[in-house]
Amino acid sequence: MEIVTRIARMRHLAPRLKQDRKKLALVPTMSALHEGHLSLIRRAQILADAVVVSIFFNPIHFQAGEEFDVPARDLARDAELMAKRGVDVLFAPSVDEIYPEDMLTYVTTDTLDCRLCGAQQPNYFRGVTTIVNKLINIVRPDYTLVGQKDAQQSIIIRRMVRDLSMDTEVFICPTHREPDGLVTSSRNALLSAEERQAATALYRGLQQAQKLVERNGVRDAETLIGAVRQVLDLEPLVRPEYIALVDMENLAPLTAIAEGGEGLLAVAAYVGQVRLTDNIILVGSTG
Amino acid sequence: MEIVTRIARMRHLAPRLKQDRKKLALVPTMSALHEGHLSLIRRAQILADAVVVSIFFNPIHFQAGEEFDVPARDLARDAELMAKRGVDVLFAPSVDEIYPEDMLTYVTTDTLDCRLCGAQQPNYFRGVTTIVNKLINIVRPDYTLVGQKDAQQSIIIRRMVRDLSMDTEVFICPTHREPDGLVTSSRNALLSAEERQAATALYRGLQQAQKLVERNGVRDAETLIGAVRQVLDLEPLVRPEYIALVDMENLAPLTAIAEGGEGLLAVAAYVGQVRLTDNIILVGSTG
Missing domain, CATH: 3.30.1300.10 (Pantoate-beta-alanine ligase, C-terminal domain)
Structure with missing residues (x-):
């Protein structure tokens, strides 16, 4: 498994992973991998010939003072877990690599992004659509796998891909649960x-x-x-x-x-x- | 020259135009082709092996009552002009083909889009970035050519492509002028x-x-x-x-x-x- 931190390197690798009509899947994550992510990765491996997992904690999701629990980032642990599971590429760019200092472009899904969880966090889903749009542009996956666990996010991503004619197929995968039913998180x-x-x-x-x-x-x-x-x-x-x-x-x-x-x-x-x-x-x- | 009206057909053709490492250029237009567009097409032909010209009059540029002069759409005339000049594909989708009835996703470039011409037409550039984003997603050109004539639009498109890591290179081409200096329009x-x-x-x-x-x-x-x-x-x-x-x-x-x-x-x-x-x-x- 290669760990990629640069957009240019990821762009270079992606078409190689797709050579000879091989199918490429992307699993975007925000780090702190758990069984829920691993179940997405397993599905990605069934669908596609190669799997890229991105780990990026997106600062533009969040506003100062928001009550979000930031999962601790432990890239070494996550990388080891993914290498064991046969992930092809771990794409883990820094915030500086992803966002130019003078970033001005955002992708929004009107009305969808202010419902449910968006009512309390007005910029949250704009952050999601912008980063996922960008990751899809960089990785160019045939398939993008997201979890029904984050149903609103998944529905918004699927809508964005359709509305903007992005060339990837979005799969919304079942929620992974603990034995007592609690969502794995x-x-x-x-x-x-x-x-x-x-x-x-x-x-x-x-x-x-x-x-x-x-x-x-x-x-x-x-x-x-x-x-x-x-x-x-x-x-x-x-x-x-x-x-x-x-x-x-x-x-x-x-x-x-x-x-x-x-x-x-x-x-x-x-x-x-x-x-x-x-x-x-x-x-x-x-x- | 093939005239394509369907997104699916354009998606199918584009990779074929890029086979064997051939380079593909996109020239997005709003119809009523004139010498200014033709100069963009000539530059595209110098840069690339194949050229797609899109003709799409974008309704989401405009709000009711805005003082925009809508150029008369004469596809047959435009198509003849382009076929003569050796354009490979004319992509001329309908509004219904481009925008799902329940379209909700927009691409914006904060602050850039309310300056200069944007001050009077608040949604104009959101319309530009959204449609050009979508056209680039469909055609996947190596190069996208826009005119310095529409300087703000060109700068916004270049910014969008950079901010969202879209895989195309934007060329801003010199303004075509009439013999007395007036911008060709x-x-x-x-x-x-x-x-x-x-x-x-x-x-x-x-x-x-x-x-x-x-x-x-x-x-x-x-x-x-x-x-x-x-x-x-x-x-x-x-x-x-x-x-x-x-x-x-x-x-x-x-x-x-x-x-x-x-x-x-x-x-x-x-x-x-x-x-x-x-x-x-x-x-x-x-x-």
């Missing part, structure tokens, strides 16, 4: 034992809603959101930021899932000081 | 004989400033802008919108050209009802 390490237990309420709440859909044919947002809230309310350590049922394409709030249609049920909550998110896709019954 | 046809005569004041004013730089070593903005204004003021049909001396990279106003440095002297003016622009690059003397 580097932030979980920040939870106390008690908080860690309370945090399972997010997925338990979502599952409760899923049961209502599957067993009782419920499709209306109020009932489904209420079911999640009820589970969260039983955990004093959990403070919900939002619980929302939204359209899978434009993230607009749904009053109900259409018969046979889909809806994204998403939740963000603080557990102690740690902000966690989770989501599931619900399919409205036709009965 | 489809809008010139909208001028009356008297207005056509008055319109030469734009370039005459710029030349006056250039003389002051070259013969008298003048570098300060006030004197140079004053020189242009003096010439324009002699023409009652000409109403200046702006006269500005700006930095070549970030379009910020300059108080003076640095010794041995460059400055863009740009003018926009209405001649009758027709809005015209012109600009020259001035190099500060070192004496």
Whole structure:
């Protein structure tokens, strides 16, 4: 595995990885690799002949004072993990390499980027679309793999690629979960034992809603959101930021899932000081 | 020459035009081809092995009620002109083909896009960067040729390509002029004989400033802008919108050209009802 820190070197390597019609996949990450990332890498290796994993902690995601938990960056550990898994290239550029001092260009997805998680962090998704646009331009992957764990981010990236006719196919891959259902995330390490237990309420709440859909044919947002809230309310350590049922394409709030249609049920909550998110896709019954 | 109207077909053709390490150039236009475009095409043919010219009148440049003169679209005439000149592909997609109904993604260049011409047309350059970004993604040219005639647009496109690490080289090509110095433009046809005569004041004013730089070593903005204004003021049909001396990279106003440095002297003016622009690059003397 080669560790690349320069854009020019990555640009030089990428077409070589694609020679003889080989397919190239990109897995963009923000470091602190965990089982969730590794599951994306495994999928990338099934899809493509070569896999580039990028590690870049994007400063333009964040504004001063935002409550984001910055995962500690340990490139040596991440590199070792990826080399073991047969990743072809680890692209880990510095912030200076990626952003010219006088960077002025941004990619935005109007309306999508201020919904759900974007309501509290106005520049967050502009940061996501800009860096992922740039990474795709540099690596030119046939496939770009993102996690349903970050559903809004994944939907926004897929939309950007379509709207700007970028020549890559976006795959949104299933969420990796711990045995008790909690989404695998580097932030979980920040939870106390008690908080860690309370945090399972997010997925338990979502599952409760899923049961209502599957067993009782419920499709209306109020009932489904209420079911999640009820589970969260039983955990004093959990403070919900939002619980929302939204359209899978434009993230607009749904009053109900259409018969046979889909809806994204998403939740963000603080557990102690740690902000966690989770989501599931619900399919409205036709009965 | 093939006329392509579909993104999928263009995507299919482009790598074929680049086979065997052949170089591909893109000349993006908004139709109504004239000698200015043809001079870009000639330069593209010198640079590259194959040339794609795009013709797309971009509706997101414009807002309702904006005073832009829409050049009449005559694709058959444009196609004939280009076939004669040996253009390889004319890419002329429809608005529906380029913009999904629910298009939400835009590319912006902060601050650059509200200077000069952007001050009056707030969404104009967002439209430019978005469509050119998309055209480059579809055609994947090695070289993208734009005209210094539209200096702000060219500088913004060059900046976007750099900031987003797009894999194309932007060439800003010299302005094509009529024998009396007026910038070649489809809008010139909208001028009356008297207005056509008055319109030469734009370039005459710029030349006056250039003389002051070259013969008298003048570098300060006030004197140079004053020189242009003096010439324009002699023409009652000409109403200046702006006269500005700006930095070549970030379009910020300059108080003076640095010794041995460059400055863009740009003018926009209405001649009758027709809005015209012109600009020259001035190099500060070192004496």
